[in-house]
Amino acid sequence: MQIAILLYDRFTALDAVGPYETLSRLPGAETVFVAERPGPVRNDSGSLGLVAEKSLAEVVSPDIVVVPGGPPEAVGPHLKGGPVLDWLRTVDVMTTWTTSVCTGSLLLGAAGLLNGRRATSHWLALDELRGFGATPTAERVVVDHKYVTAAGVSSGIDMGLALLGEIAGDRHAESVQLLMEYDPQPPYDAGSPHKAPADLVEHLRARGVPQG
Amino acid sequence: MQIAILLYDRFTALDAVGPYETLSRLPGAETVFVAERPGPVRNDSGSLGLVAEKSLAEVVSPDIVVVPGGPPEAVGPHLKGGPVLDWLRTVDVMTTWTTSVCTGSLLLGAAGLLNGRRATSHWLALDELRGFGATPTAERVVVDHKYVTAAGVSSGIDMGLALLGEIAGDRHAESVQLLMEYDPQPPYDAGSPHKAPADLVEHLRARGVPQG
Numbered sequence: 001m002q003i004a005i006l007l008y009d010r011f012t013a014l015d016a017v018g019p020y021e022t023l024s025r026l027p028g029a030e031t032v033f034v035a036e037r038p039g040p041v042r043n044d045s046g047s048l049g050l051v052a053e054k055s056l057a058e059v060v061s062p063d064i065v066v067v068p069g070g071p072p073e074a075v076g077p078h079l080k081g082g083p084v085l086d087w088l089r090t091v092d093v094m095t096t097w098t099t100s101v102c103t104g105s106l107l108l109g110a111a112g113l114l115n116g117r118r119a120t121s122h123w124l125a126l127d128e129l130r131g132f133g134a135t136p137t138a139e140r141v142v143v144d145h146k147y148v149t150a151a152g153v154s155s156g157i158d159m160g161l162a163l164l165g166e167i168a169g170d171r172h173a174e175s176v177q178l179l180m181e182y183d184p185q186p187p188y189d190a191g192s193p194h195k196a197p198a199d200l201v202e203h204l205r206a207r208g209v210p211q212g
Numbered sequence: 213m214q215i216a217i218l219l220y221d222r223f224t225a226l227d228a229v230g231p232y233e234t235l236s237r238l239p240g241a242e243t244v245f246v247a248e249r250p251g252p253v254r255n256d257s258g259s260l261g262l263v264a265e266k267s268l269a270e271v272v273s274p275d276i277v278v279v280p281g282g283p284p285e286a287v288g289p290h291l292k293g294g295p296v297l298d299w300l301r302t303v304d305v306m307t308t309w310t311t312s313v314c315t316g317s318l319l320l321g322a323a324g325l326l327n328g329r330r331a332t333s334h335w336l337a338l339d340e341l342r343g344f345g346a347t348p349t350a351e352r353v354v355v356d357h358k359y360v361t362a363a364g365v366s367s368g369i370d371m372g373l374a375l376l377g378e379i380a381g382d383r384h385a386e387s388v389q390l391l392m393e394y395d396p397q398p399p400y401d402a403g404s405p406h407k408a409p410a411d412l413v414e415h416l417r418a419r420g421v422p423q424g
Contacts (some may be wrong), residue, residue, distance in 0.1 A: 014233040014392070017260075021226040021365065024257055031259045040252070040263050045236055047243045048229075051252050051261030102393075123393060140397045152393025153233065154369065162399040174402035175412055180226070181314075181335060181364025183403030184396035185352045187374040190386035191395030200387055 004062035007041040015068030015101040022160025069102025101156035122152040216274035219253040227280030234372025281314025313368035334364040
C-alpha cells in the first residue's frame, strides 16, 4: 500500500505531518512525499522545509492521497488548473482513499472530486466548498464514499487515526494513539468558532485569511 | 526572539512539528531548525526529511530550545555525550525556556539539565528520567522553572500552546488554537496508559520500545 502526501509551496506543515505520523504507522505501508519537483518544499511561514522524495510524474497509483492545506497564497495559484489538479484527477481514479486536511479540500474541489459530496475545510474557508458543488459540512472529519476531508490544520491527526481504524482495525489504531500518547489536553478551549470567544472569532473572520 | 528546534537522525517528526506549528506563530519570533550538519535530517521511519537550516555551531543563543524525541536507536547514541549534549549545555545557559517533547527529555537529562527537577517523557520512557536525577512526573506538560517537558509525541502541541500563552498572553494563544482549529476529537480514547485497554498497554510495555 502506498500513501502519497502532496507538498506544494507554502503548505501548512502540521496539515501534512499530522496524517503522516498516524498513517505511516500502517503495517506494510510505504509513505512518500510528492511535489511538482523533488527536493525541499517550503511551508507557509518559510522557516520549514520538508523534502519531497518524488515528482508527481513518479507517483502514478497511490492507494491513499493526502492533500494538506495552506493559506490563500499557497492554495490559490493551483485552483485555476495546472499540474497539481491534473495529478489529483489522475491518481484519484485508482485511489482507495482521497483525503485532505484544511484548505486542501479546496484543491480536491477544484479538481472536480467533491461535486455532490459532503466535505469540510478550515472554518474560515468552509463556504468556499460550495463553489465546487460540495456541501460544506462543519464537522471535524467528513467521510463521503472514499473522500475524507478534515477541518483546520490539527484535525489531520484525528482523520489519520480514524482512517487507520477503518483500514487496520480499532486495535491497531488504538495502539498508534497510545504510542503517540494522543490524549489531548489543550490549555484553552478555543479550538473551534463555536467555542472560542465570539469577538476573537469575529476578529479573525474580519481579517479573512485562513491560516493553513 | 529565536526559537531553535533540534533535529538529529531518526527523530520523531510530530515531536518537532507540533511545537513548531504553535510556537512559530509567536509574533516577531524567528524559528530555526538546527542539527549537527545543515541539510535534510531523516525521521524515525526514514520516509520524512526535514531540513536543518543551521549547524549547532551557528545557533549560539536561542531564547527557546525545543528537543524532540525519537526511539531508542535515535536518542541512545547521544546519551553518552557528544556534540548534541555539549550544545544543549552551552545554549541552556542563555535560554528563557528549555523544552522537550517525548524522549527528548532524556537528552536534557543526559545533559545534566534536569537534575533535581520534575520532568516528563513518553510513558514508556518515564522511569529512565530517574537516572538523570529528575523526578518522573506522569503529566502531559510539566513546567519546573524554565524547563518544560512534554509527554509522548502529540503532547508537543499542548506544550506549544501553553508556552505561547505564557509568553504572548492567553488571547494570542487562543487565536493560534482557533486558527489551527485545535479542537481534538480522537476517534478512540486510548491516548494514555490509564485510558487504553490494559492488555494493549501490557503488550506495548512487553515490547519495550518507546516510539518517538
